[in-house]
Amino acid sequence: MEELIGRPRRVAADVGAFECGERRAAPSAAMALRRAPLRRFSDRPACGLLRGSCDTKSSAAPRGSSSSGASDDGKHQHVGKQKNETSLNDEKNTTASGAGRSLASRGSLPVSGSLKPRKDLILMREKKKQKILEKEIRALVRERGEQDKKLQALDEDFVKMEAKLSAAVQEKTSLLANVACLKKQLLELTRTNELLKSKLSEDSVQKKMSSLCMELMKLRNKRDAKEKTALAKQENMEMKLQEVQRNLEHSRGKVARLQEKLSATEREKVDDNSDTEKLLEYITELGSVAEAVEKYKLDVAQMEETLIKKDQDIKILRDTLRMREEESSTLIRALNERCEFLEQEKERESSETRGKVLSMNAEIEELKKKILIEEQEHQKLTEKQEELISQLQQEKESSASMHQKLLSLQDEVMSERCLLEEELKSAMNELDKLHAKEKKAEKLVKLLEKETKSKALELAQMEAKLKGKNAELEQIKEMHSNTVLQIQEELNNVLRKLGENVAEFESYKTTTTEEIHSLKLENTSLQEQVADMKKICEDNLQLLQDAEYTKNKAKEECARMILEAQTKLALKEAEAERTKESCLVQVTKLQEKLEELTEDLKKKSEVEKSRKTIHEDVISSLKEEIKTWRNLYEELHNKTKPFQQQLDAFEAEKNALLNEQGAAQEELNKLSEAYAKLLGHQNQKQKIKHVMKLKEDNTHLQQDISKLRALLAKEKQTNRDLQEQLYTIQGIRHFDPSKAFQHDTKENIPPKTPFKEGNRNKV
Helix, strand or coil: CHHHHHHHHHHHHHHHHHHHCCCCCHHHHHHHCCCCCCCCCCCCCCCCCCCCCCCECCCCCCCCCHHHHHHHHHHHHHHHHHHHCCCCHHHHHHHHHHHHHHHHCCCCCECCCCCHHHHHHHHHHHHHHHHHHHHHHHHHHHHHHHHHHHHHHHHHHHHHHHHHHHHHHHHHHHHHHHHHHHHHHHHHHHHHHHHHHHHHHHHHHHHCCCCCHHHHHHHHHHHHHHHHHHHHHCCCCHHHHHHHHHHHHHHHHHHHHHHHHHHHHCCCHHHHHHHHHHHHHHHHHHHHHHHHHHHHHHHHHHHHHHHHHHHHHHHHHHHHHHHHHHHHHHHHHHHHHHHHHHHHHHHHHHHHHHHHHHHHHHHHHHHHHHHHHHHHHHHHHHHHHHHHHHHHHHHHHHHHHHHHHHHHHHHHHCCCHHHHHHHHHHHHHHHHHHHHHHHHHHHHHHHHHHHHHHHHHHHHHHHHHHHHHHHHHHHHHHHHHHHHHHHHHHHHHHHHHHHHHHHHHHHHHHHHHHHHHHHHHHHHHHHHHHHHHHHHHHHHHHHHHHHHHCHHHCCCCHHHHHHHHHHHHHHHHHHHHHHHHHHHHHHHHHHHHHHHHHHHHHHHHHHHHHHHHHHHHHHHHHHHHHHHHHHHHHHHHHHHHHHHHHHHHHHHHHHHHHHHHHHHHHHHHHHHHHHHHHHCCCCHHHHHHHHHHHHHHHHHHHHHHHHHHHHHHHHHHHHHHHHHHHHHHHCCCCCCHHHCCCCCCCCCCCCCCCCCCCHHHHC
């Protein structure tokens, strides 16, 4: 707007330079033409439509030394600005060179110097930044997807390991059941051995002779002592009592039979001598059998010791299992606490980022409003420019008519020279007055240059503030990236710990499998030993059957045997009662142990269920977080689409306006050339009249400009009032541009107040 308003002033300056050319040299005219292109305060370096210097085409050669002096002044000013403002070097160089060229040229006007390439570079940089940010967001999304896949794989591995654990527990329970079955088989075998021993003892008592009674009693006493020690170790004696009762009944029947046969034994005394010899042989065999029985008892004791050791090993394994479960539960608790802490940090950072995003969105909306206002002003200026172009066309037509009049008046000039000399004196006085006015105009030009410098400084401050905000944005991005890296490191540590736990579990699994394998081998060895014991029992049964053939021959000591058997039965009944009581105590203890084991198993199952539920809750929370982050990313992408479309539209409008401006400036150049041709005429009277008309036109144009400015101010005020009414109706607080950029310019110091008053409630 100021450039369009300043064009009539330049025309007046050219007229003054022509009037002064009759009395003064060319340097004074060049000083009158000293004019630098002005810029608006609202023109920004990134989105301004008319920024920078305007190239000039000189229509005449440079005259005098004043132009060089003016250019030297411009250079000194440029050097002073270089020390303070490094970011505006290119713009100031172009402005200084443009000012020097305008001082060196005569009758020249500024040509269009568009800043399209510079703005295109800025837009390309912004697009590159947007692409980089999009790539970072995509990379983060990909990393999150990979982490989700890793978590799913770990969950599957965890489920598989739990299944393997359950299978191992089942195998362990089955092995324990097998061990219990083997223990029962051992008990049954020991019972059968004792029965066989009792039968052998009874048969030997019936077959022994009177001469060998004492030796047999000694052997029986030893055997009874050993049987007492063996019976004390047994667990269940009820079956033995029943078998003893059956044997008693059987022996009573045998006693009745023997009493019947006592009468017949007297006759067979002669045959008994041979039978005694056989009995002696049988006694020797019984001694060998007793030795074998002692060996079997030792083997049974060794087996019991091995069983006790295995029970101790099983207890140790249970203790280790409990310890491992406690350690795993503590690790899981620590991991859960860590996950909760990380979730809290994520929520806090997300709330902070949301607040910052909301504040930045508010600032973007305010900038949009400013851009709309500037677009409206630009449209108004374009309309006024068209009006001025139409006025210039009218002036062209008037200048053409004046040229024709000048040709007609050239004939009358010779006759009116005398009059012109008198008029020249008056014109010289008027030229002096115009020279004084020219000095005033130069002062005004200097003031305007100072204003441009101050505005350039303000623009530099604005750019510095923009750089500070960009630095703040970069710091926020760095903070966000650092938090993401920390979260990734913590996730990697968690995964590493899980891997270590899995490795420990696998090592424990291998040890347990080895122990199970060893138990299986021992089980097979025990089964083989049981089979051997069965074979031995069968051999003993065969020996018993052989001994039964010799029962009928032992008849003399039946009465003694009956008495001894009765005494032994009484002793055995007492021992059986004692063993019953001990067995009942052991049974109660074993039942208590079973109850404790069942309670421990229930607790372990409850702990495993709670662990599974916690794990499922963690997985569901992570999935919900992934969904929220995806939704936020989609919302951001949808929000940025309309801004990109608006930027494309602004670029198209800018290009169209620049093309229109170029055409208008070409027309102005043509007008300036025609005007220079007119001023190059030699008829001074006609020149004076033409200059007077131009002055009148200039005054009229200045009046029109003042009226237009007043109308523009009124329209702006009405627009502001309407916008304030709209904001009050909609409940939106209006941004005051006078309060903008009032805070400190330092980068690291946070602002004392938020970017917008309306964001306080949101944050």
